[in-house]
Amino acid sequence: MTFKELGLADPILKALQVEGYENPTPIQEQAIPILLKGKDLLGVAQTGTGKTAAFGVPILHHLYNSQNGQQGKRRLKALVVTPTRELAIQIGESFTAYGKFTGLRNTVIFGGVKQNSQVNKLRSGVDILVATPGRLLDLMNQGYISFRDLEFVVLDEADHMLDMGFIHDIKKIISKLPPKRQSLFFSATMPKDIVALSRKMLGDFERVTIKPEQATAEKVEQGVYFVSKGDKPKLLILLLKERPNDSVLVFSRTKHGADKIGKKLRQADIMSAAIHGNKSQNARQKALGDFKDGKLKVLIATDIAARGIDVEELSLVINYDLPNISETYVHRIGRTGRASATGIALSFCDTEEQPYLRDIEKLIQQEVPRMPPHQFVDSEDEVVIKKEKKQQRSHNSNRNRNRNSNSSGGQNNHKNRNRNRRRY
Structure with a gap:
């Protein structure tokens, strides 16, 4: 038609x-x-x-x-x-x-x-x-x-x-x-x-x-890196330096997080701008205009601020933080797969974000391809092991606290019994 x-x-x-x-x-x-x-x-x-x-x-x-x-x-x-x-x-x-x-x-x-x-x-x-x-x-x-x-x-x-x-x-x-x-x-x-x-x-x-969820997921080349929260900035910098001429949209879950990412990139001499609700309208429009015109290669955005970003030939979307709402992931990666275009979307996943990844894969009915090991990247098994170790440490800590509490309680009960004996 x-x-x-x-x-x-x-x-x-x-x-x-x-x-x-x-x-x-x-x-x-x-x-x-x-x-x-x-x-x-x-x-x-x-x-x-x-x-x-x-x-x-x-x-x-x-x-x-x-x-x-x-x-x-x-x-x-x-x-x-x-x-x-x-x-x-x-x-x-x-x-x-x-x-x-x-x-x-x-x-x-x-x-x-x-x-x-x-x-x-x-x-x-x-x-x-x-x-x-x-x-x-x-x-x-x-x-x-x-x-x-x-x-x-x-x-x-x-x-x-x-x-x-x-x-x-x-x-x-x-x-x-x-x-x-x-x-x-x-x-x-x-x-x-x-x-x-x-x-x-x-x-x-x-x-x-x-x-469009399935169609978007199919036409966008996806990948996920399993990476610790502390190593995310290093991995982002490395990926951006490998693609100096690409236009890249980086998603942060929070406004504060977007500003922190921008600060890390500036320290690495990578020009970028962040847009979110706390930025002035003029600052947001300038950043968006420079990004659309190709003067700025890296734009960091929260999900709400990204509404209305429509950039032709956007090379890459990076989910610095995985969204906790599965549909949001599809909206994000769709930024680089407009109409008949194809694109690339890479995600960073730390231990706490693994449930989000499972929900996303359930929605798009496919597994997001795992990216090969990197100097800042863990394997999926290592992430699971780290999570289990973290849970075990937490369990041991709680058990020790309970033991100390019981021990303390026993000592207090003994003192109370002696005190009562003296009274009577």
């Missing part, structure tokens, strides 16, 4: 052609016809499957066809709510690209920066607004945003909104939406809270489920 066969407006087809889009991805092929009919949609799909075009293209198509040469100030007709600044900016850029020949106008609002320039754009009038929840509610409360003319609403990355604590903000936003609207709800996973939230937002809806 081609985009032309979907019956899209000519200006949108022209823009897609300029972007090099010929054939829709699975989610685009399934979702666009549903949305063109005006139905609500529940989409289960992860980042990197082509979601933005899946909802952006039909929204642009509807808005373009309903313009009818209308005059006066533009009124907000479409709203996209997404969890992070980076993802909001990326979605805004996509709307600009797909709608460049339609005459429609979009803008992006997010927190962490002064609101003046965002308010000025809203005042001048926009057709499409992409927003993070906090800033959206803030500007709504200040009276700068009205949902009176809203026709399309997209809630993107709903599960990560939940992870980031946005659930109450999202409920407030949903309560303010006009009853007559087309609603689109996207999430990579569907826990109970997300299902409940989707029921509040959606009316008569159809569901599209894209399960």
